[in-house]
Amino acid sequence: MQFHGLLDALPIWALFVATLALALLSFEGGFWVGGRSSQLSDPQQEKVVSRLVGGILGLLAFIVGFTFSVAASHFDARRQALHDEVNAIRTAYLRADLLQDPHRSEIRNLLREYVDVRSEGRRSEKIEEAITRSEELQDRLWSQTVAAKENTSNSAFIGNFIQSLNEVFTLHSRRVSAGLEARIPDVIWLVICGITMLAAASIGYHAGLTRSRRAPVAPALILAFSVVILLIADLERPLGGFLEVDQKAMTDLRNKMNAQTR
Amino acid sequence: MGFYDRLGDFPILTLFVATLIIVLLSYEGGFRAGRWRSRRPKREQEVVVRSMVGTMLGLLTFILAFTFWLAATHFDAARQALLNEANAIRTAYLRADLLPEPQRAEIRDLLRKYVDVRLEGARSGKIDQAIAQSEVLHAQLWSQAIAVREKTSSPILMGYFIQSLNDLISLHSRRLMVGREFRIPGTIWIVLFVVMPLASASIGCHGGLTEESRPLVAVAFVLTVSVVMTLIADLDTPRKGSLMVSQQALTDLRNTMNAAND
Numbered sequence: 001m002q003f004h005g006l007l008d009a010l011p012i013w014a015l016f017v018a019t020l021a022l023a024l025l026s027f028e029g030g031f032w033v034g035g036r037s038s039q040l041s042d043p044q045q046e047k048v049v050s051r052l053v054g055g056i057l058g059l060l061a062f063i064v065g066f067t068f069s070v071a072a073s074h075f076d077a078r079r080q081a082l083h084d085e086v087n088a089i090r091t092a093y094l095r096a097d098l099l100q101d102p103h104r105s106e107i108r109n110l111l112r113e114y115v116d117v118r119s120e121g122r123r124s125e126k127i128e129e130a131i132t133r134s135e136e137l138q139d140r141l142w143s144q145t146v147a148a149k150e151n152t153s154n155s156a157f158i159g160n161f162i163q164s165l166n167e168v169f170t171l172h173s174r175r176v177s178a179g180l181e182a183r184i185p186d187v188i189w190l191v192i193c194g195i196t197m198l199a200a201a202s203i204g205y206h207a208g209l210t211r212s213r214r215a216p217v218a219p220a221l222i223l224a225f226s227v228v229i230l231l232i233a234d235l236e237r238p239l240g241g242f243l244e245v246d247q248k249a250m251t252d253l254r255n256k257m258n259a260q261t262r
Numbered sequence: 263m264g265f266y267d268r269l270g271d272f273p274i275l276t277l278f279v280a281t282l283i284i285v286l287l288s289y290e291g292g293f294r295a296g297r298w299r300s301r302r303p304k305r306e307q308e309v310v311v312r313s314m315v316g317t318m319l320g321l322l323t324f325i326l327a328f329t330f331w332l333a334a335t336h337f338d339a340a341r342q343a344l345l346n347e348a349n350a351i352r353t354a355y356l357r358a359d360l361l362p363e364p365q366r367a368e369i370r371d372l373l374r375k376y377v378d379v380r381l382e383g384a385r386s387g388k389i390d391q392a393i394a395q396s397e398v399l400h401a402q403l404w405s406q407a408i409a410v411r412e413k414t415s416s417p418i419l420m421g422y423f424i425q426s427l428n429d430l431i432s433l434h435s436r437r438l439m440v441g442r443e444f445r446i447p448g449t450i451w452i453v454l455f456v457v458m459p460l461a462s463a464s465i466g467c468h469g470g471l472t473e474e475s476r477p478l479v480a481v482a483f484v485l486t487v488s489v490v491m492t493l494i495a496d497l498d499t500p501r502k503g504s505l506m507v508s509q510q511a512l513t514d515l516r517n518t519m520n521a522a523n524d
Contacts, residue, residue: 054316062320079444094431207310216299217318230453
């Protein structure tokens with residue numbers, strides 16, 4: 001997780017500039033080394049180098065593309081988890097109607113607070129604190145529900161409510177794991193960085209070896225890869241960054257709950 | 263990111279023409295640059311450029327294919343959400359039989375109205391109005407259901423109805439989410455619009471280095487990329503364009519309800 005800390009601490013644009021700069025430097029390095037080596041006597045030899053460079057580039061494209069799709073699925077999973085949670089909270093809030101009165105309003109207040117804590121935590125980015133507060137509220141919700149059990153005539157109603165409350169708890173942990181734990185492993189990031197540098201260096205080497213000019217295509221290729229890596233980092237970042245899961249569903253729920261109390 | 267997230271909202275034809283122009287212009291620019299450089303004494307080696315262009319194309323292909331897949335998934339989710347909703351409404355309609363009169367008749371009326379509101383919203387395109395009306399109907403349905411609580415003899419049967427009503431409400435918000443948020447994220451559009459011209463310019467540059475005239479296949483390439491982009495945007499907006507989610511399931515449901523009513 002340390003590497004993630006590092007990645008998350010950097011602003012997205014700094015990451016982009018760093019990737020771009022490192023890749024361009026590797027290209028220059030490769031170009032310099034290639035230019036220093038003796039010119040190839042046998043054209044056959046050049047073909048071997050060309051194949052090898054093609055192979056490295058193909059591998060890089062594949063790994064970057066694959067990581068991109070993993071990051072996009074993580075993004076989708078976070079969105080889905082938020083949405084399921086909002087639905088579960090709404091259902092529990094409605095079903096509180098099935099309980100008798102001091103418990104009913106008590107539980108509704110707790111649920112309102114729960115929604116507040118969750119949207120507030122998301123807004124202020126104090127995630128750890130919001131998780132702790134949410135779990136406290138879950139305990140209180142549960143003890144209210146158990147207390148409601150004592151003075152009810154209808155155990156079937158309690159059962160319906162309990163079902164929806166358990167759903168809320170389950171979805172809390174799913175959101176935590178989708179949001180904070182489902183990340184691209186550090187090793188994959190390291191591999192992407194390593195292969196990007198190697199690939200840039202080998203294009204440079206190839207160009208240097210054949211005594212070619214620096215083709216304008218090389219910076220274009222490096223730019224394209226940097227942009228895609230930027231996108232991956234952005235999709236992966238649960239907080240901050242350009243892409244964030246839209247919290248509208250939670251805000252809507254909160255507004256509706258507040259409207260009902262008045 | 264409001265603007266970029268709505269990139270898919272441009273009229274399909276505008277997007278097609280814009281993509282076509284961007285790709286063509288960057289190809290032409292790349293071609294001219296390549297031809298100009300090929301006339302200079304020390305030129306780029308063709309093999310070096312070739313392998314880079316291949317990689318760039320590979321990256322573009324992968325990202326396009328993946329985005330296409332993402333849009334197709336979203337389209338499918340929209341269709342699935344509609345089917346699920348029709349099923350949930352039907353279930354609630356049937357389970358209303360478990361409730362005593364007058365709530366049963368009341369609830370069935372409300373459910374019929376609900377289907378009408380949703381069909382009307384899809385037909386006239388006044389989505390916001392349909393959403394507001396639907397939410398009013400949710401509240402009415404819920405208060406009817408809770409009114410039964412006081413005088414029911416069998417809370418278990420009532421529990422079944424409550425469950426189906428909660429499903430119905432959750433599927434409403436799922437449809438909202440699918441419609442509003444299951445979109446291609448704005449950053450992916452940006453990346454596509456960066457990588458696409460870069461790739462096309464590189465192909466052009468490669469062509470300019472090696473040949474004097476532009477090959478006819480270039481036109482095919484430009485067209486293919488534009489068509490795929492357009493298709494992605496079309497799939498991404500299930501409510502417009504030539505690809506739209508069919509409302510048939512709801513229409514069928516409405517007819518069954520009417521038949522049962524007569």
